[in-house]
Amino acid sequence: xxxxxxxxxxxxxxxxxxxxxxxxxxxxxxxxxxxxxxxxxxxxxxxxxxxxxxxxxxxxxxxxxxxxxxxxxxxxxxxxxxxxxxxxxxxxxxxxxxxxxxxxxxxxxxxxxxxxxxxxxxxxxxxxxxxxxxxxxxxxxxxxxxxxxxxxxxxxxxxxxxxxxxxxxxxxxxxxxxxxxxxxxxxxxxx
Ligand code: IMP
Numbered sequence: 001x002x003x004x005x006x007x008x009x010x011x012x013x014x015x016x017x018x019x020x021x022x023x024x025x026x027x028x029x030x031x032x033x034x035x036x037x038x039x040x041x042x043x044x045x046x047x048x049x050x051x052x053x054x055x056x057x058x059x060x061x062x063x064x065x066x067x068x069x070x071x072x073x074x075x076x077x078x079x080x081x082x083x084x085x086x087x088x089x090x091x092x093x094x095x096x097x098x099x100x101x102x103x104x105x106x107x108x109x110x111x112x113x114x115x116x117x118x119x120x121x122x123x124x125x126x127x128x129x130x131x132x133x134x135x136x137x138x139x140x141x142x143x144x145x146x147x148x149x150x151x152x153x154x155x156x157x158x159x160x161x162x163x164x165x166x167x168x169x170x171x172x173x174x175x176x177x178x179x180x181x182x183x184x185x186x187x188x189x190x191x
Contacts, residue, residue, distance in 0.1 A: 001025040002191045007056040007066035012147025032060045049119035057121045069116035075107035110136045116175040131178030
């Protein structure tokens with residue numbers, strides 16, 4: 001089976017992606033002996049996805065992909081966006097989520113969307129795959145599945161939060177699920 005490195009240490013992301021990819025041998029950063037934190041200083045998801053994939057590609061020389069993703073809240077002018085992982089100033093899901101709820105308290109528009117960009121470096125060529133999932137933010141957390149902002153996000157067309165829906169359902173409609181599906185389709189005749 002062909003090797004492909006996932007350039008991420010985020011357990012939530014890795015669990016979701018592994019659930020979708022079966023015909024490629026996925027390697028973690030741990031598997032390749034990469035232990036550094038990669039800075040993500042850029043204002044766009046695509047640039048941050050590229051720096052992660054490219055740093056790891058330079059380290060190991062293997063085919064690699066990175067996901068950069070986040071949640072964009074319309075009433076907050078798209079915040080937290082690219083800084084979703086540390087919106088509160090810390091990499092702390094609970095504090096980040098509470099910051100959105102606090103900032104939304106006096107707003108009427110509760111719409112938001114998740115966005116993901118995958119940067120794939122395959123045989124030294126770079127490719128991008130995107131996914132979007134629109135929905136609303138609710139004021140009280142519901143559910144224990146998923147990670148990050150999932151307990152306060154209900155995708156359009158559903159009544160349950162991403163933290164209440166089973167992973168298999170989340171993967172069919174989520175920003176990351178859509179982007180991963182596009183990458184799988186692209187790789188289908190290459191592996
Ligand atoms: P990244 O490592 O910079 O791509 O950080 C992504 C951050 O966006 C995560 O740490 C979460 O805070 C948020 N995020 C992205 N995708 C999801 C998701 O599917 N559910 C919940 N939070 C997510």
